[in-house]
Structure formats: structure tokens, C-alpha cells
């Protein structure tokens with residue numbers, strides 16, 4: 527049995543006060559039962575990691591990116607060790623907005639994930655095909671090659687989560703069909719098995735326009751162990767029902 531993970535990716539949204547209010551609202555609106563089978567995570571912008579970790583209670587705090595080494599002359603990067611020391615537990619690496627928009631390749635993503643794991647963080651490694659790649663029938667091949675290139679050696683269920691996010695479903699209101707999602711997740715699990723040995727406990731999240739009204743069906747799929755949520759994670763009214771859909 528894999529524990530569900532519902533992760534909110536706030537992207538470059540929400541300031542300090544808004545972030546504090548949202549975390550407080552999530553805490554007020556949830557019960558111990560909500561956290562019994564489910565990890566809840568929010569990933570704010572970097573400067574909010576420490577203040578939110580201080581008030582987050584049962585909610586975990588994650589970063590949206592990190593540097594590829596512990597320290598050094600890397601202007602603008604954030605050390606995964608520093609993140610861990612501030613109360614951060616997870617870090618998203620390889621989001622498609624960084625793969626495409628910031629030209630990050632598999633090698634860099636693997637280095638970031640490895641540095642995060644070394645610092646004691648759980649790396650959420652994102653993979654996913656473009657619309658064109660899916661139309662050409664190449665979705666599984668593309669995702670397999672992203673996985674092979676981005677997953678650090680020695681990853682396990684404690685320090686790795688994989689997020690499957692079809693690029694064309696992110697922020698668009700389109701979601702992959704339940705059959706396509708389950709097929710891709712099963713194929714990711716098979717490949718993790720080949721790469722790492724036992725993958726039965728590794729969590730694989732689905733992301734891309736997850737909302738209150740589609741969360742229950744997606745989360746019920748055999749190989750879907752949670753969700754990576756963008757837009758719907760910015761308000762308690764839209765994020766809370768997704769957390770509750772894990773029951």
C-alpha cells in the first residue's frame with residue numbers, strides 16, 4: 527500500500543501573507559483523518575520556505591527547484607542542504623516549465639535530484655510528453671528516456687517520487703484519459719523496476735489540470751499514488767477537495 531501524496535505547486539504565485547493565509551486555511555479545514563493516509567505538500571517560492579515551514583504543522587513544505595551541488599560558486603542557485611535545514615522535505619525537479627522554459631536537460635535534472643537526495647530531501651522528478659509526441663505515438667518512448675536520464679542511481683521509495691505530467695495537460699484544462707494515465711503509470715512503474723529493482727513502493731503522481739471534479743477518478747487508478755496540482759492548489763476551496771478525494 528502506497529501512501530498518497532497531494533502536492534501543490536504554487537509556481538511563481540502567492541506572496542508571504544497569501545501563503546501564510548492559505549496554509550492556515552488548509553490546516554483549519556482539514557482533520558487528522560485527512561492526514562491519516564495522505565501526505566499533503568505545498569511548494570511555494572523559495573523565500574517562503576522557512577516562514578511556511580514554521581507554521582505548517584502536518585503539511586509538508588517543498589521547493590520547486592534546487593541547485594545541483596551542496597554549495598559553491600553558483601549564483602542564483604539554492605543549496606538543497608540549506609533547504610533541508612529550513613524545514614523543507616521535498617523538491618520538484620525537471621518540471622516541464624524548467625525543461626522547456628529554462629532548457630534543463632536530463633543530466634542536470636538527475637544531478638539536482640541526486641543532490642537533493644544527498645541532502646535528505648525527497649526528489650519529485652517530473653516527466654511528460656508534448657502534445658506532438660503523443661500524437662505521433664511516442665509518449666511512452668519519450669517518458670522512458672526522460673526517466674532513464676533523470677533518475678539518480680540508488681533512488682528508492684523514501685527519496686524519490688515520480689510525477690507524470692503530460693505537457694499539453696498543464697494549465698490547459700485538458701486531462702489525459704483515465705486509460706491513458708493508468709497505461710503510462712504502469713509503464714513508468716515497469717521501467718522504475720528495471721532501473722532500480724523494486725518499484726512497488728515508489729509513488730507516481732499524475733499532474734496536469736487536476737481539479738476537484740476529476741481528482742477522485744484519477745486517484746482511484748491502480749498506479750496513481752497522488753497528484754501534482756498547479757492552479758487548483760492556489761486556493762483552499764479548490765485544493766482541499768483534492769486532498770479529501772484520496773479517501
Ligand code: PGA
Nearest residue numbers: 696697734735755756757
Ligand atoms: P496545473 O499545473 O494543475 O495548473 O495544470 C500542474 C503543474 O504544472 O504541476
